Amino acid sequence: MTAPTPQSTSNAATVAALNPANLDGHTIEELSAYLDAERTPTNFSIESSPGCQIALTALGRLRDLTQRDLETQAAAEPAPADSWVQSIMDRIALEARAGRDIPISHPSTTARLAVSEGAVRGLMRAAGDSIPGVIVGRCILHGDVTVPGEPITITVDISVAWGENLHDAADRARSAIYRQLLKHTELTLSAIHITVQDMRFTRPRRTEIKES
Amino acid sequence: MAVRAKPDARHTSAAHIGAVTTSTLAEADDRVVAGRAADGDPQAFEVLVRRYGALMRVYARSILGSNDEADDVVQEAFVTAWQKLELLNDPGAIKSWLMRIVSRRSIDRLRRRHEHDDINEHDQPTGENTQPGQVAEARSLASAIGTTLAVLPPAQRRCWLLKEVAEYSYREIALDLEIPETTVRGLISRARTTMAREMQAWR
Numbered sequence: 001m002t003a004p005t006p007q008s009t010s011n012a013a014t015v016a017a018l019n020p021a022n023l024d025g026h027t028i029e030e031l032s033a034y035l036d037a038e039r040t041p042t043n044f045s046i047e048s049s050p051g052c053q054i055a056l057t058a059l060g061r062l063r064d065l066t067q068r069d070l071e072t073q074a075a076a077e078p079a080p081a082d083s084w085v086q087s088i089m090d091r092i093a094l095e096a097r098a099g100r101d102i103p104i105s106h107p108s109t110t111a112r113l114a115v116s117e118g119a120v121r122g123l124m125r126a127a128g129d130s131i132p133g134v135i136v137g138r139c140i141l142h143g144d145v146t147v148p149g150e151p152i153t154i155t156v157d158i159s160v161a162w163g164e165n166l167h168d169a170a171d172r173a174r175s176a177i178y179r180q181l182l183k184h185t186e187l188t189l190s191a192i193h194i195t196v197q198d199m200r201f202t203r204p205r206r207t208e209i210k211e212s
Numbered sequence: 213m214a215v216r217a218k219p220d221a222r223h224t225s226a227a228h229i230g231a232v233t234t235s236t237l238a239e240a241d242d243r244v245v246a247g248r249a250a251d252g253d254p255q256a257f258e259v260l261v262r263r264y265g266a267l268m269r270v271y272a273r274s275i276l277g278s279n280d281e282a283d284d285v286v287q288e289a290f291v292t293a294w295q296k297l298e299l300l301n302d303p304g305a306i307k308s309w310l311m312r313i314v315s316r317r318s319i320d321r322l323r324r325r326h327e328h329d330d331i332n333e334h335d336q337p338t339g340e341n342t343q344p345g346q347v348a349e350a351r352s353l354a355s356a357i358g359t360t361l362a363v364l365p366p367a368q369r370r371c372w373l374l375k376e377v378a379e380y381s382y383r384e385i386a387l388d389l390e391i392p393e394t395t396v397r398g399l400i401s402r403a404r405t406t407m408a409r410e411m412q413a414w415r
Binding site for chain 2: 067074121129
């Protein structure tokens, strides 16, 4: 029904490569065991046989095929029930990821104020996400944030929607994050490094938002 | 439609400023989503649950040899993942990392099932064979492999999946299943041989 694709051609080649008739007197059992011995000690007869070399490559493809089969089965699975997802979310909600305590000065000598590293990361995410097309990934605060005045370097991964100017998006995310940190923390920032990790394709509605 | 994650009280104030929706987040790649989840964002974690839940379920079912416990095992795996996510150095490797966790959870479950003998039935010669024609009629070579995999003896199938999908080393498989490493190599080798042979029937 479907026309042959390069994929099916290479599948046919894989099958042919594993035909015992093409193995210069070796067997599939032998080749398979050789692979599981991690090709040591070197078997010169196998290594010098073109048929065996092709078969070894074909055997290696069984890994990809296994993975592809699982992916295909997974795609055919019903989407996980919302209740099932929710019960995972309920269980993880009990464990916040607070991280280190970042001190904040206070006029009173008896008061000790701090903001959690987790909350600061949340702030950075929200700031970066507010830039059109930007989604913030991992944020790392390098340096000892528990010591006031200690120079801190920040690295932030971002994803940018296809069509946005990368430099511009990164610059705007950096300024937004900087402003929020300045406003809510007393961190001494020496640098904020933004890495565009991902360019993503979004749904067609993009064109309408382009003006913003 | 999407279920909103219960926001962590500590992050609530920040959570609605940026307001990235779950569906927008779902467009981002693993590295960004998992990096964000590692930083403690439950919404990003939910995207991972939806992205890899089905794959993990299929995989757990294949390791366990039954459907009954697969959903539970995957749930447990995700809870463990959340607890340890912070330690993941390369968020881009989240998929294989999750597969390792679900592997570990599945093996634990097998133990609890008192299937120790089953884990070790390494001398079982071959499984029931595939039905005649079953492999030949498979829609793709990958599904022909899946058909063969399904009828392999459980020990062979487990070792194969641990090696080729969860990317365990022979040594790690041996330690987790508590069988000698040479046995593991033999089981995998036999699984591969069977697949190669069955594939000859595929057109």
